[in-house]
Amino acid sequence: MRQDHRPYWLKQISDWLNQTYVDRFCRPQFEVSGCDLRVINPRHLQISGPNISIGNHVHFMALADKPVRLAVFEGLGSISIGDYSIVNPGVRISSADAITTGHSCMLAMNCYLTDADWHDLQHRIYAPGAHRPIVLKDNVWVGDSALITKGVTIGNNSIVGAYAVVTGDVPDNTIVAGNPARVIRTLDATHLTTRQQLFTAETSYDDFEADYYRRQLKGNQLAGWLRSLIKPRTTD
Numbered sequence: 001m002r003q004d005h006r007p008y009w010l011k012q013i014s015d016w017l018n019q020t021y022v023d024r025f026c027r028p029q030f031e032v033s034g035c036d037l038r039v040i041n042p043r044h045l046q047i048s049g050p051n052i053s054i055g056n057h058v059h060f061m062a063l064a065d066k067p068v069r070l071a072v073f074e075g076l077g078s079i080s081i082g083d084y085s086i087v088n089p090g091v092r093i094s095s096a097d098a099i100t101t102g103h104s105c106m107l108a109m110n111c112y113l114t115d116a117d118w119h120d121l122q123h124r125i126y127a128p129g130a131h132r133p134i135v136l137k138d139n140v141w142v143g144d145s146a147l148i149t150k151g152v153t154i155g156n157n158s159i160v161g162a163y164a165v166v167t168g169d170v171p172d173n174t175i176v177a178g179n180p181a182r183v184i185r186t187l188d189a190t191h192l193t194t195r196q197q198l199f200t201a202e203t204s205y206d207d208f209e210a211d212y213y214r215r216q217l218k219g220n221q222l223a224g225w226l227r228s229l230i231k232p233r234t235t236d
Helices: 008-029 196-200 205-216 222-230
Strands: 038-040 045-048 052-054 059-061 068-072 079-081 092-095 099-101 112-114 134-136 174-177 182-186
Touching (some): 196 205
Parallel strands (some): 045 068, 052 079, 099 134
Antiparallel strands (some): 174 182
């Protein structure tokens, strides 16, 4: 569909049912989970193992063909995602040591964070192989399909370009790209915005979101929504 034909009240009911599912089935799988955990398509959020924690206002978006997977290997590792972060479809985070992200981090579609090799070079029977922790500091943006390998620290405000392979530390306020990733440019961090500002602004995030959808769905009627499902038009 080109547009959402649901009446606003129907979206509110759908959101309530979705959040009920998240709180009932997703939240208990985390060691710690902060306030305002939101998951789009929560059935496709896959959590495996203990020691997986998330902060406040962490949002996940998953798709049937691109689930989000957070996995700790046999209880050896840990995953901690900081406040105000967003995790997009297809993201995988696999830990046998420790993977930590700061606040306001953005993980784009299909990126992969892994703190282990998963097999030794010579002895390939047993996992996890060599492993070292990964740290993403505050306000890091990891681009589409990027790979962050063991032992990497990415500095505050830095950006990892799409499809980059990061095997070494990234300084603060830096853009890296390529395979292996190299520095492309530095950033002026003076006026950078962060996702935290969405939740600490004078207008609350909930009020901002509600006002946006009221305007987007204004005028939608139940009959029109049902018609769009049964007999869609080219303008739908």
